[in-house]
Amino acid sequence: MKIVVVNGSPRPNWNTATLLKEAAEGAKSQGAEVVYFDLYRQEKFTGCISCFGCKLPANEGRCIVKDGLAPILSAIREADGLILGTPNYFGDITAGTRALYERLLFPYLTYKISPRSCNPKAIPVLLVMTSNAPNAFYETSPYGEMLKNYQRTLSTFIGNTKVFVVGDTLQVKDYSRYNWTMFDPEKKKLHHETTFPAEKTQAFALGAEMVQKPW
Ligand SMILES: Cc1cc2nc3c(=O)[nH]c(=O)nc-3n(C[C@H](O)[C@H](O)[C@H](O)COP(=O)(O)O)c2cc1C
DSSP: OEEEEEEOSSOTTSHHHHHHHHHHHHHHHTTOEEEEEEGGGSSOOOSOOOOOGGGSGGGTTOOOOOSTTHHHHHHHHTOSEEEEEEEOBTTBOOHHHHHHHHHHHGGGBOOSSSOSBOOSOOOOEEEEEEOSSOTTHHHHSHHHHHHHHHHHHHHHHTOOEEEEEEOSOOOOSOGGGSOOOSOOHHHHHHHHHHTHHHHHHHHHHHHHHHHHSOO
16 A cells, blocks of 8 residues: 655644654554655645646546646555645645645546546545644634534545644744743643653554555
């Protein structure tokens, strides 16, 4: 099995990437081949430019734009699973992740009454979101609905999607350099030391499950 992992954080070694690397190791532990991309290390790219190239019958289901996203899109087409991670930026996925999302999903949208999607091969998707907000906030705020919406749409066009939220992350190494009053640095550090390791273990297990028992 081939699993594609995409880090939608601009930071290649922080919270999101750490969890994605664990999930990748989990997938590898079950014999999968993993292809890992740092979205923000790709050549320049944009979201969908509405060229409608993908709607021409000859290109059905394929984005024809050749930029930094093209290698990721073609790797996902050949994959048996997709692990996509993004920090929460202003209650949403990051701009880069949204660009990938548009370019990945729009080619499969048929604009036909039925079927809605022309994706010939559904693959399991794991969407990982990290945030300052704690996990519980997703139950009581619009964050929950935002994630459900991504889960629904990814499930329709790419394949059954699981969501893994990791909140209350450590945002910087040294909070004392900033005049922030919203956070208790000691609490953040404690959470990072006590809870984040268990979340890494959960990420590993989800990566392994994607290969062992694809959903
Ligand atoms: C531009 C920007 C916007 C953010 N907006 C939010 C937000 O709306 N809600 C939230 O809970 N965290 C927000 N955060 C915090 C990040 O989601 C959080 O620190 C995340 O774990 C960072 O992921 P990383 O360590 O992989 O880069 C924001 C961070 C940045 C840089």
